[in-house]
Amino acid sequence: MIQPFSQHTGLVAPLDRVNVDTDQMTPKQFCKLLTREGYGKFLFFDWRYLDGEKPNPDFVLNFPRYRGASVLLGRANLGCGSSREHAAWAVLDYGFRVVIAPSFADIFYNNCFKNGVLPVQLKDAEVDELFRRTEATEGYSLSVDLEQQTVRDDSGLLCRFEIDPFRKYALQKGLDEIGLSLEHEAKIAAYEKQRAPAAPLYDPARVDVKYS
Amino acid sequence: MAEARTLYEKIWAAHVVHEEPGKPALIYIDRHLIHEGTSPQAFAGLKAAKRKVRRPDLTFAVMDHSVPTKNRDLPILDVTAKGQFDALAQNCAETGVRLFDMHSANQGIVHIIGPELGITQPGLTIVCGDSHTSTHGAFGALAFGIGTSEVEHVLATQCLIQFKSKTLLVRVDGQRPKGVTAKDLILAIIGRIGVAGGTGHVLEYGGEAVRALSMEGRMTMCNMSIEAGARAGMVAPDETTFAYMDGRPFAPRGKDSQEAVARWKALASDAGAKYDREVELRAEEIAPQVTWGTNPGMVTDVTGRVPEPGSFADAVDRQAAERALQYMALKPGTKIQDIPLDRVFIGSCTNSRIEDLRAAARVVAGKKVARTLKEALVVPGSRLVKAQAEKEGLDKVFTDAGFEWRDAGCSMCIGMNDDILPSGERCASTSNRNFEGRQGKGGRTHLVSPVMAAAAALAGHFVDIRDREWNVDGAE
Numbered sequence: 001m002i003q004p005f006s007q008h009t010g011l012v013a014p015l016d017r018v019n020v021d022t023d024q025m026t027p028k029q030f031c032k033l034l035t036r037e038g039y040g041k042f043l044f045f046d047w048r049y050l051d052g053e054k055p056n057p058d059f060v061l062n063f064p065r066y067r068g069a070s071v072l073l074g075r076a077n078l079g080c081g082s083s084r085e086h087a088a089w090a091v092l093d094y095g096f097r098v099v100i101a102p103s104f105a106d107i108f109y110n111n112c113f114k115n116g117v118l119p120v121q122l123k124d125a126e127v128d129e130l131f132r133r134t135e136a137t138e139g140y141s142l143s144v145d146l147e148q149q150t151v152r153d154d155s156g157l158l159c160r161f162e163i164d165p166f167r168k169y170a171l172q173k174g175l176d177e178i179g180l181s182l183e184h185e186a187k188i189a190a191y192e193k194q195r196a197p198a199a200p201l202y203d204p205a206r207v208d209v210k211y212s
Numbered sequence: 213m214a215e216a217r218t219l220y221e222k223i224w225a226a227h228v229v230h231e232e233p234g235k236p237a238l239i240y241i242d243r244h245l246i247h248e249g250t251s252p253q254a255f256a257g258l259k260a261a262k263r264k265v266r267r268p269d270l271t272f273a274v275m276d277h278s279v280p281t282k283n284r285d286l287p288i289l290d291v292t293a294k295g296q297f298d299a300l301a302q303n304c305a306e307t308g309v310r311l312f313d314m315h316s317a318n319q320g321i322v323h324i325i326g327p328e329l330g331i332t333q334p335g336l337t338i339v340c341g342d343s344h345t346s347t348h349g350a351f352g353a354l355a356f357g358i359g360t361s362e363v364e365h366v367l368a369t370q371c372l373i374q375f376k377s378k379t380l381l382v383r384v385d386g387q388r389p390k391g392v393t394a395k396d397l398i399l400a401i402i403g404r405i406g407v408a409g410g411t412g413h414v415l416e417y418g419g420e421a422v423r424a425l426s427m428e429g430r431m432t433m434c435n436m437s438i439e440a441g442a443r444a445g446m447v448a449p450d451e452t453t454f455a456y457m458d459g460r461p462f463a464p465r466g467k468d469s470q471e472a473v474a475r476w477k478a479l480a481s482d483a484g485a486k487y488d489r490e491v492e493l494r495a496e497e498i499a500p501q502v503t504w505g506t507n508p509g510m511v512t513d514v515t516g517r518v519p520e521p522g523s524f525a526d527a528v529d530r531q532a533a534e535r536a537l538q539y540m541a542l543k544p545g546t547k548i549q550d551i552p553l554d555r556v557f558i559g560s561c562t563n564s565r566i567e568d569l570r571a572a573a574r575v576v577a578g579k580k581v582a583r584t585l586k587e588a589l590v591v592p593g594s595r596l597v598k599a600q601a602e603k604e605g606l607d608k609v610f611t612d613a614g615f616e617w618r619d620a621g622c623s624m625c626i627g628m629n630d631d632i633l634p635s636g637e638r639c640a641s642t643s644n645r646n647f648e649g650r651q652g653k654g655g656r657t658h659l660v661s662p663v664m665a666a667a668a669a670l671a672g673h674f675v676d677i678r679d680r681e682w683n684v685d686g687a688e
Binding site: 017018019021023024027028029031032033034035036046075076077080081082083084085088103105106107110111114115164165166177178180181182184187188191192195 | 226229230234235236238240242249250252253256257261263266277278290292293295296299341342343345357358359360361362364365368369370371373375407408411412438439441443507528531532535626627628645647648649650653
């Protein structure tokens, strides 16, 4: 069950790179586990650790000032590439409840919602300003209000963001989307009956393909 | 008169099970493909909620991501990979889902076997917990990658809650020059529109150069739609599609086949259908492509040079290029053809079908892999492709030249098995992602077509496949 989201205030960590892909968020070798939990230690693994063990002092999440961050500030096309939900699991398990960027890749954006992580899309100039403030002020934190669709800091900054009303509602309630779809069982069954001739599936006795 | 509709709009409309104003629609999924990598948590979630797999008959499972490509008959020593295989086998046995395990004659990369077995058909909705599900759009299907939560959703309901996408028509007119492949077309498109150029959109590829492609070439193009940010890419079905479908094991047969073709013919976008955006390219202007950076949009002509980061107008692009060149250990201004290689990988769901292997083998025949190369791998996309290639003697052509000939799977495209690009080494790869660490931590990937990879393996560096010595015919 996903944790419902209403409001969150937390320390911001800035990841100043564009096109950060989900291979970086959870590298392949950690995509062989059978659970949804415990991926936080793998988040940005190849950037975060030298030789797989020693924390890389040059990587932003290892800076002492960003320890305990729960708002990840990113750049355009965040979460591109692989559909692996392990990326969203790692973001959540590391402790991030909010991810802010000027744009997100479609699948990662979707996967965030499925795990109670709020992806907030802001304008380029607003994200630039957030990077400036985060880097200028140690301990810089943001308050994100889903109901109001706002992002605020303590010194007067206020940004509004757009979000689809259904996604908002689902996240606020921690909605079981599968349960919601199953409420339409009668419609699904009726569709299957009507659809069947247009999507025939032939079950071959012997699967054998010829090439030309 | 009814409003002109696009291929995407027709398939979407035919799959809406339920919709309410202002909400995403519940759409029906005709085929669900699963593999060992992204399904265990979905089955676990299903079990925890005491739910059942609604349509095991529409669900197909295969082992591909973590399978070894050699010595498959020996015990699996990677305990985490073995855990994935065992979980998939058990989940399929418990739920009645058909599984092509790693010992099946039909095993292969999920996006290779779906089409070759006829599971993939025009007009269907097809999903899989893998971003390269866009491949199946080559048949005029709506196919896209989903996360594990959505895999669970489809297992339980055979439906998905979806928002309608925007549409982007990519037209490639004119004729492809010799040596320029479907891979070069799609890399050039990504280079043009960017790695986020298709975000929020479904791409439809059209135009003379796309129509002229075989089904396999169309699959290569649709496969990399996600590298332009689009979850799905499609090509309208035509005679090429129908001929490919004929006789496939899971495809309609006999009289049903004729009826199916009649239905499929109606799928193509109507004349005058409106797209949210359109992009046009000329095939004659496209050269063989080579990526120089750490995403597929960082690409140039084989005759080009590694760019100067300063040449990018945008500060963000400049910074990204600097970082990429540092990771790739490349100096700005270096000629692409002067870049030396350590390894070559021919495989992946992008380029491991029989035509890819035939084209690469024609380049390689009678020649030898450069001595400076540490390894050259050919990994067929499926065991059926492998068997066919062996029937044609292609395996011998490759091994005589010094390539290794392996069993089918995702292999070094993702490096979840033992096929890993070592840190600091440089690889010409026919795969789809040159992200940092994609083929192995610290590995440096250059994406190219199969013929470009084959020629690079012989030369030890990139070469222009159009040069006469490579003797490429008009085909690929």
